[in-house]
Amino acid sequence: YxxxxxxxxxxxxxxxxxxxxxxxxxxxxxxxxxxxxxxxxxxxxxxxxxxxxxxxxxxxVEIKHFYGMSETAIQNQIFLALIAYCLHVLIQLEMRSKKSLLRISRWLNKALWKPAYIWIRRFDDRSIP
Incomplete structure (x- = not known):
């Protein structure tokens, strides 16, 4: 007892x-x-x-809270977050960058809002600010 x-x-x-x-x-x-x-x-x-x-x-894998409460919703959110994380790692490896994944993630978020020709030029130059 x-x-x-x-x-x-x-x-x-x-x-x-x-x-x-x-x-x-x-x-x-x-x-x-x-x-x-x-x-x-x-x-x-x-x-x-x-x-x-x-x-x-x-x-x-920046999951602050779950958007759905069903098992499928939670699994989908985790899988999507893991896919995004793996893509960041692949970009880091492809660019042979010593930058942190957080810095690469921030750069990608910025790049989404810029015109495509700027993003392509930077990606081809293999430079991350």
Whole structure:
């Protein structure tokens, strides 16, 4: 049970100690009694991988909020953001630029509003301001 005698949870929990890949001991609390410690450890490891992916998304793929709430809408928004990110990386590689992806992204946003002949000339010159 978790809590003091005056303020205790109604459910029973299980405390596990597992060793992570770096040799550190992790303590996990779960209400799953039907799984062994290795299975629970693997579930937490997979959950942590998902958390790291979402952290990467927030840092690299500017998704501030989701425009739709359905699974399809969220998947489409993530896929589109990943495609845009990959295109920025391809432009950076093609131009052999040392500029950051943020700078390239800002340059592309500016270039969208300029006449086409200026953008083509700059792209052909392989120069990013």
């Amino acid at each position: 978790i809590g003091s005698t005056q303020n205790r949870t109604e459910n029973v929990f299980r405390l596990l100690e597992v060793v992570d890949t770096k040799g550190n001991i992790l303590r996990l609390i779960t209400n799953r009694f039907d799984l062994d410690s290795e299975e629970i450890s693997e579930i937490y490891r997979q959950r942590w991988t998902i958390e790291l992916f979402f952290k990467w998304l927030k840092q690299h």
